[in-house]
Amino acid sequence: MQLSQDAAEKRIAELRMDDLPLEQIYPKPHPVAPDWFQKYHELVRQFTTTLTDSIQELAFMNLPQQDFIDLVMGRRMPENLSVRFRVPLVWGGKLEIDNLFMCMTFPHSHNMDRFIIEQAGNESVWLPNPAKKIYIPANMGNSGDGGNATEDRFSQLAAQISTSHGME
């Protein structure tokens, strides 16, 4: 059933992501390059190395220090983190960093999948399109073990990593 904006916002709120911005698109099949999968993996790796500018959000994810380092060095994706397309490739999304965002796999990425699947066959589809590179629901952002100490520590690490990458 085609969702109005109100209905889409209500459904995403039921999935406990009521602050997640949505974008309406009219999906039309687009050809995808045969080598998209290899490029996708490389792009995800590049994307994670840009997350040194998202320290505040990473601090709220309760990542152990080694996971944080591995993530922003592009070595390894820590447990329960997912990188998603804002607009899927088959619907015309580009294989570009600006078309990606990160969130927790469970419950958020999985529930975003459900939200999109429930709209299958509709003329238009509402897609999650968070404002920042990392989506953390507001109801999680004020709790947990994150906070200033973690943020300061990650900021220092990020600065060191950026310097070692020649990014400053």
Next chain:
Amino acid sequence: MTTTEFLSSLKSRGAIIYPPATKRDIELSNNALQSRRCAMFPAVLIELYRFASAINIGNGYIFSPIEIPRDARFPIPSIMDINMPLGNIPALRGKTVFGRNDLFWFAFDAFGTFYMLDNLNLRILRKYDDPYRAMYDCLIAGKF
């Protein structure tokens, strides 16, 4: 390929393999799937669960008959937690979702056929005669 060879191959690729499920957990989960008209576990998955419950590589997951707690992180949902809210989706009728990564979902049907599904609309992208191949694709596609 045997289950132990499969798990050994995954371990060498950095998989996190969670402790086996009990026979009772498998039976309870199987009964719950049956009562919700989902496909019941094929023999190969029951055999796998005797050695490992959930398996995780990067964002690739094979779900377990039981929820897997993970310290400060959100637990890995059980196979029932995953499938219960999906009961009204026509594309999944008669199928059970057993795995996912950031691009695809994976399911089996009552005949023990395994499938790769598009995570946008659950369209069947690939049908597998070899269940180990399906599980391998599910996990390795999630490796960063």
